[in-house]
Amino acid sequence: MTASNQMTAGDGPAVPDPLEAARGITARKLLRALWRDKLMLFPLIFLAALFVAAVGADFLAPHDPLDQNLRSRNLPPMSMSAAEAEGFRYILGADPLGRDLLSRLIHGARVSLAVGLASVLASGTLGVLLGLMAGYHRGWLDDLVMRGVDVLMGIPGLLLALFILFLVGTGFWNLVIVFALTRWMIYARVTRGLTLSFREQPFVEGAQTIGCSDSRIIFHHILPNLASPILVLATLEVAIVILAEAGLSFLGMGIQPPAPTWGRMVAEGRDYITSAPWLITFPGLAILLTALSLNLSSAWLRMVSDPVQRWRWFASPPEPGRATDAQIAPVYSGSIEMSEPAHTSAANGHHLLEVNDLRVNFRTPEGMLNAVNGISYTLDRGQTLAILGESGSGKTVSAEAVIGILDSPPAFVTGGSVHFDGVDLLQVKPARRRRLCGERIAMIFQDPLSALNPAYTVGSQIAAMFQEHRGTSKREATAKAIELMDRVRIPSAPERVNDYPHQFSGGMRQRVMIASAIALDPDLLIADEPTTALDVTIQAQIMELLAELQEETGMGLILITHDLGVVADVADKVAVMYAGQIVETGPIEEIYTRPAHPYTKGLLESVPRVDEKMESLQQISGAPPNLRLIPSGCPFHPRCAYVIDRCSDEPPPLYEVSQERSAACHRFEDLLHAN
C-alpha cells in the first residue's frame, strides 16, 4: 500500500509538457496553430470561401447566372455591361451568350461541391461499410467484396460512369449514384486492409474480453482508428469527383444545361481559347485550386485527426538545436572533467579499448535527444565488460558509436574519444576506420534475423567475410565457413551451409551471426543483447559458446544486456547505465555485493529470483526518464530513495569509490556503509 502511494508520486506522465498543448482543443489554439502553419492556412481559407460561395450563391453572385445578354457576348473581364442603363460590370467577363462569368462560377461552385460531397458521402459510406464487414468477418463476404473490387478496378471509371449515365440518364442524383457505384471500391479496399490488421491487435481482443459485441468492436474500436486515413482518402476523392464531374459535363453527360457547372464552362470556353481566353482560364483555375487545396488539407487532416500525431502540430515547433543545447548543457558541464575516474587515465594504447567522455546526440524533429552523455570505460584483452541498463539508457547507441555504425544524421557524436589499441577511432579517416573495425572489431545483435540478409545463404554470408577482407577465393571461403559453423556447433554444417537464414531457428541464427563475427579473429567482440530474443535453455547454450570462444581467442568482450543474471554469470567488470550516463562501474563481485549507487542497489533488489521467493519485491518508483527532458542534477533523483537537497541541482561526478570502482552518487559512502 505504502509502496504504491510512493510510486504515484514519482509516476509523472511519460512525456509531460508538449502534450498539454493538445489536450482540449479550443478554437483559439486551433487558430493560433493554423496561423503558425501558413501553408495550411491558404487552402483552408480557400475551401472555406468556396463553401460560403456555394451556400450563399444566390446572394453573393452579382448577377443571375442564366441571364443572357447577346450584346455582351464574350466581353473581357472588368468590362461594363453593354446595356448602359444597368450600370453593371462583368468582373470576370461574359460568356458567348453574354452571361456573367463570375456569377456562373459562383453558382458552379455550388453544383461542383454538392456533387463532390454527396458522391463522396455515398461512395464512402458504401465502401467503408463493405470494407469493414469484409475485413472483420472475412470468409465468403470478403471474397465477394474483393471480387467486386477487382472487377471494378479493372474497368476505367469514366467509361463505366458514361455507360451507366447513358442508360439511366443524367441529373444530380443519377450522378451521385453513378459516382457511388464507381468509386466505393477505393474505400472498401483501404478499409478492408486496415480492418484486417486492426482486428488482430491486442486492443481489439481486449475489447472482446470485456464482452463487446461485434458491432461495437467494429464501430467503436476499429472505425475510429480508420477515421484519419479514410478522411484523408475522402478529401482526395472530393477533388477527384469534382474533376470527374467536370469531365462528364465537358462531354455533355454531367449536370444538364443551363445550370452552370465548372466542367461545362471549360468545355464551352474551349472554342474561344484564342479569342476569349478568360472563358476557359477562370473555371479551369477554380477546378485546379480546389483540387490543390483539397490535397493539401488532406495531409493536414491526417495529422490533426490523430491523437498520437496531433500534439506535434499544436505544440510549438522545436527551436533549432542551440536552445535545447543551452538548456541541457549546464546540467552535465560539471561532470566533464570529473567523469574520468583516476584509474582510467592510463596512457593511450595501454588498454585494448579506452572510451573517454563519449557523447552522442540525436537531432530529431521534436528536438535534441541526449542519448549518451559522457561515458568512459576501458577494456583489456580477454576481459568481459558488461554494460547493464534498461531500455533507452543508451547501451546500443554507445556501442554503435564505438564501432562507427551510427546513422548520422540523426545521430551525432559530439565529444569524447575512442582509443582502440592506441588509435583514436573518432579521429582517423573513415576508410581506415572501416578497415580497422571491419577486421578487428565485430558486433552481434539482438535480432539475428534482421542482421542477416534473407536473400543469401548463411554460408555465403559467412564466406563473404573472408572474400572481402582477405581476398580468399570463393571455394576456400566456403570451406572456411563450414569450419566456422562447426566451431559454433551448428549440427551437420556441410549440409546446412547452403540454407537461408529463415530456415534456421532463433538460436541457430545467433550461432550463424557469431560464426561470421569471429571469422576474422577479432580482438574485440561487442554482443548487443545476444540472447534477449531467445529461450533460457538456448540462452545458456549461446552464453556458454561465447565464453568458450573468448577463452580460445583471448578477445575482449563487451556484453550489452539488461539481464542482471547474465551479467553476474559472465562479466569481469560491469558498467551500469542510466539516462545515457554510466552511474556505477567496477568489478562485478564488488558491485553486486556492495552497490554504491541507489539505482544499482534498486535494480539488484527489485529483480525476482529463481533461487528464492521474496516476501515482496523492493521496487524503484517511477519510470526511466525521457531523454529529451533529463532531470536536472542527478538524473536519477526523481526516483531515488536516498535523494537529498543537493541532488536536484548538483550533478554528481563519478566519485572514486575504491581502487577500481566509481559511482556517480553524492551519497555513495552512505550506501556502502548501509550494505
Place this chain on the structure above:
Amino acid sequence: MPTDSTAAAPGSLEEPEQPEQPLLVVKDLVKHYPTERKGFLRAGRGTIKAVDGVSFNLHPGETLGLVGETGCGKSTIARTLMRLEEPTGGAAYFKGRDLFTLSKAAVQALRREIQMVFQDPFASLNPRMEVGQIIAEPWVVHPGIVPKEEQGERVRALLERVGLLPTDARRYPHEFSGGQRQRIGIARALALQPELIICDEPVSALDVSVQAQVINLLAELQADLGLSYIFIAHDLAVVRQISDRVAVMHLGRIVEVGGEEEIYVRPTHPYTQALLSAVPVPNPVGRKERQRIVLEGELPSPVDPPSGCTFRTRCWKAEAVCSQDRPQLVDRFDHGHPSACHFAELQAAPAAGIA
C-alpha cells in the same frame, strides 16, 4: 492419462490443505491449428498441436503460474479460456459451468467474472480512446453495473487503485510509459470486479525497474480483492515470485505441476531441472563452481513432435522406453506434485547432465 483421475474426482491434483471447490477445472484441453505447408511440392495440411491435453485446477484466491519456452502453448490456453479462440477439445468448468459449451450470450455475461491482462502494453489499448473511456467501457457494454453518473468517480478510484493519478483519465494511452499502460490495462480488467484474471506475460515487455512495481501491484490487488490469477510468463523467476502453484509446459503439455516450493526446490522432471539450472542467478559469488545443465539441440517443432516423451530429443536421461510410451502426469513420490517422466527423480543431479 492424468485426466482419468481428474475425471473421477475433480480436484485430485489439488493440495490436501485446500478442501474448497476449485474455481476453475480445466480438463484435457486441446487446441490444434491447421497449417498450410509452404512449398509447392509439399503442399498439404499439417496440424500444430499448440495445446495437446492440458488439465489443471485453480482455487479461489490462488495464483497458478504457467511457464515454458516459446511456442509451448501458454498463450493458447489463455486465449481458449477467454474464448478468443475455439478449443479443439476438452472442457473448462468455471464454478461448475463449462466455458466451452456456453452460448455466445452466456459467454458475454461470463466476461464479467474472467478478465485478461495482455502482454504488449503498447498495442493492447485503443489509441483513439481516452484512458477514462477505456476503463469505463466495460460498464457501457454491461449496463447496470455502474450507473452512468457514478462512472467518472469510479474511474478515478480505479486509477488511484492501480497507482495512477485521477487526472490521467483525460489522457490518451500514448502519453504513458509501458509500466503505466500496463496499470491502465489492469484497471480495465478490475472494472468488472472479476474473480479470475488471466495475465498473459504481463511484465515481459517492461523494464526491469518497472517490472517489480507491476508484480507488487498484482500481488497487492490479490490480497485486497481475493482475486485468482493464471499467470503466464517465460521468466521462471517472475513466475516463482507471484505463484502459489506452478505448471511447467513443454510442447503443448504440462510436464510437471506443483506448489511453488515443490517445483523450484524439488523438481523431478528433467526439463524443469534443465530450465531452472539455465536461469542465470544475479549473484556472481561462486559462479565458477555452479553446476549447470546445458541442453543439446533445439526445441522440437509442435507440427511434428517426437513420439513418446516430447522432451526426449533433448533429454540426457532418455532411454528406449521414452520414445515408445508417453509418460503420464502422475504423482510419483506422494509429494502432491505430479511429473510426466518415466525416470522422474527428486535429485536435480546436474552433474550427471551434459554440463
